[in-house]
Amino acid sequence: MASTRRPTYRPAKPASRDGAARDGAAGRDTSAGAPDGGKPAVITASKGVPEVTAQEKAQASAPKRSTPKASAPKRSTPKAGTPKGKAWKPGTQKPETTSPDKPGPDNVLAFPEPRGRRIRRNLIVAVCVTAALVAGLIIAAVYSPVLAVHSVSVTGTKLLRPAQVQAALKPLLGTPLPQVSDDEVTSLLKPLVQIKSVTTQAHPPSVLVVQVQERVPVALVKRGNEYMLVDVDGVRLSTTADPTSVKLPVIDGGAGTIGKDLFQATAEVLGALPANVLAKLSNASAKSVDAVELKLLDGQTVIWGNAGEKELKARVLEALLKVPADPANPVNTYDVSVPRHPVTR
Numbered sequence: 001m002a003s004t005r006r007p008t009y010r011p012a013k014p015a016s017r018d019g020a021a022r023d024g025a026a027g028r029d030t031s032a033g034a035p036d037g038g039k040p041a042v043i044t045a046s047k048g049v050p051e052v053t054a055q056e057k058a059q060a061s062a063p064k065r066s067t068p069k070a071s072a073p074k075r076s077t078p079k080a081g082t083p084k085g086k087a088w089k090p091g092t093q094k095p096e097t098t099s100p101d102k103p104g105p106d107n108v109l110a111f112p113e114p115r116g117r118r119i120r121r122n123l124i125v126a127v128c129v130t131a132a133l134v135a136g137l138i139i140a141a142v143y144s145p146v147l148a149v150h151s152v153s154v155t156g157t158k159l160l161r162p163a164q165v166q167a168a169l170k171p172l173l174g175t176p177l178p179q180v181s182d183d184e185v186t187s188l189l190k191p192l193v194q195i196k197s198v199t200t201q202a203h204p205p206s207v208l209v210v211q212v213q214e215r216v217p218v219a220l221v222k223r224g225n226e227y228m229l230v231d232v233d234g235v236r237l238s239t240t241a242d243p244t245s246v247k248l249p250v251i252d253g254g255a256g257t258i259g260k261d262l263f264q265a266t267a268e269v270l271g272a273l274p275a276n277v278l279a280k281l282s283n284a285s286a287k288s289v290d291a292v293e294l295k296l297l298d299g300q301t302v303i304w305g306n307a308g309e310k311e312l313k314a315r316v317l318e319a320l321l322k323v324p325a326d327p328a329n330p331v332n333t334y335d336v337s338v339p340r341h342p343v344t345r
């Protein structure tokens with residue numbers, strides 16, 4: 001920046017001959033502009049002027065920007081986008097304004113949502129709607145009177161009549177099918193000792209199907225003038241006055257006479273026999289738990305032994321009974337107490 005100090009004028013000293021001679025030799029006119037006609041004056045400044053570079057010359061030749069003059073702050077007028085009654089004041093944050101060049105909140109460009117995110121959102125919405133519909137259907141099925149039990153169908157009965165089972169399950173009428181369980185049906189059928197287990201199936205809209213598995217009678221036990229049918233556990237299933245009407249062996253002495261252990265051993269043996277062999281037996285007896293004997297209808301004796309390996313003994317006895325009889329050597333005894341080495345005599 002150039003100095004603002006004004007230059008001062010002072011008279012120059014008389015030039016020496018050598019200087020004048022040099023000036024004359026150079027052809028300079030030293031008299032021009034001299035104040036007294038012959039003696040020129042030299043203009044000097046109290047401070048030296050710095051040498052100007054090419055870059056500074058270029059900057060000096062470039063047009064300068066006009067600097068706005070300081071003026072008194074004017075009252076601002078609310079522009080478009082400024083809330084009414086709230087004018088902007090100097091020194092505070094200027095409210096947001098909208099202009100064609102600068103989009104505001106109402107005209108912000110919205111980019112399209114990524115396809116993957118849109119698919120995931122739609123999938124989540126679909127799953128939620130489906131789950132809600134399924135839950136509604138389940139609740140409606142569990143509590144709707146439309147699916148109430150109106151009839152009970154019974155299958156698998158031999159010792160009992162279907163009407164006896166239906167009468168025992170009468171409290172279930174009017175109950176929605178989804179609320180009926182096997183445990184509840186079993187509890188209602190517990191007084192019917194002939195039933196060993198039960199399964200249920202719901203046939204909408206109003207039918208309950210009950211599949212009954214009855215106990216299998218394996219022997220007759222004489223009690224007075226009656227014969228009781230018992231299963232392998234000694235449960236009394238029914239009674240009959242004619243033992244010939246039931247093709248089951250008679251246990252000699254009955255459960256109360258031969259003792260519980262002997263009766264249990266005999267019943268287990270009879271329970272292991274297939275139906276075709278069981279139909280050929282006349283009676284069964286046991287002197288001890290290791291000496292169970294069976295009598296066939298034609299008088300033959302079967303030495304069974306204990307209740308061990310009863311399934312294998314039953315298969316061996318069934319195979320022996322299928323062997324054609326030899327009139328020359330009739331078989332009176334079948335000994336299967338050692339099932340891997342049976343003996344006939």
